Amino acid sequence: MAELKIKKYGERVLRKKASAVFEITEDIKKLAADMLETMYAAHGVGLAAPQVGVSLELCVIDVSQDQKSPLVMINPKIISGEDKVFAEEGCLSLPGFYGNVKRFDKIIAEYTDLKDKKKEIKAQGFLAKAVQHEIDHLNAKIFIDFLPEWKRKVIEKEIKRKKKMGDW
Numbered sequence: 001m002a003e004l005k006i007k008k009y010g011e012r013v014l015r016k017k018a019s020a021v022f023e024i025t026e027d028i029k030k031l032a033a034d035m036l037e038t039m040y041a042a043h044g045v046g047l048a049a050p051q052v053g054v055s056l057e058l059c060v061i062d063v064s065q066d067q068k069s070p071l072v073m074i075n076p077k078i079i080s081g082e083d084k085v086f087a088e089e090g091c092l093s094l095p096g097f098y099g100n101v102k103r104f105d106k107i108i109a110e111y112t113d114l115k116d117k118k119k120e121i122k123a124q125g126f127l128a129k130a131v132q133h134e135i136d137h138l139n140a141k142i143f144i145d146f147l148p149e150w151k152r153k154v155i156e157k158e159i160k161r162k163k164k165m166g167d168w
C-alpha cells in the first residue's frame, strides 16, 4: 500500500464529474487500499477518488476510524433520503475549514463492493452525512458549495491568501 497525495480545493480534478467504474480490477483494489491508508493517515472519515486525482466513482468511508470495517463504495448512489438537518462538516481537501451543511439525516444508498456485489446500505446521522459528502465529490461538488455565499467568499479569500504564502 502507498499513501497518496490529497488534492486541495482549487485543483481541477475536484471539479470534474467522475466516471463509473466498469470492472473491479487489481488496480481498483489497490486504489481502494491506498485511499484507505491515505484517509487514516490524515485522520479523515471519508475520501473520494477525485481527492487523490483519480476521476472514478469510488469512495472510502470509516466514521469510527477504527479500521475494522471500512466501507468501500464503487459507483454509489443515493436512492432515498429523509429528515434534512444541519451539521458541521469539513473536508480533507479543505484542511482547517468547516461549515454547516443541510443534508438528509437518513439515507438509503446502493453501491458495488470490492467483490463486485451489489449492496444497499441504510445509514443515519454522521454516516449518512459522510456518504452524501463523498458522493458529492464524485459529482464534482464540495461542501462549501452549500454554504451561504458570503461565507464561501470568506473561505475562498482565505485560501487565496494561503496560496500566496505557499501554504496551500
Ligand SMILES: [Zn+2]
Binding pocket: 090, 091, 092, 093, 133, 137
Ligand atoms: Zn470532502
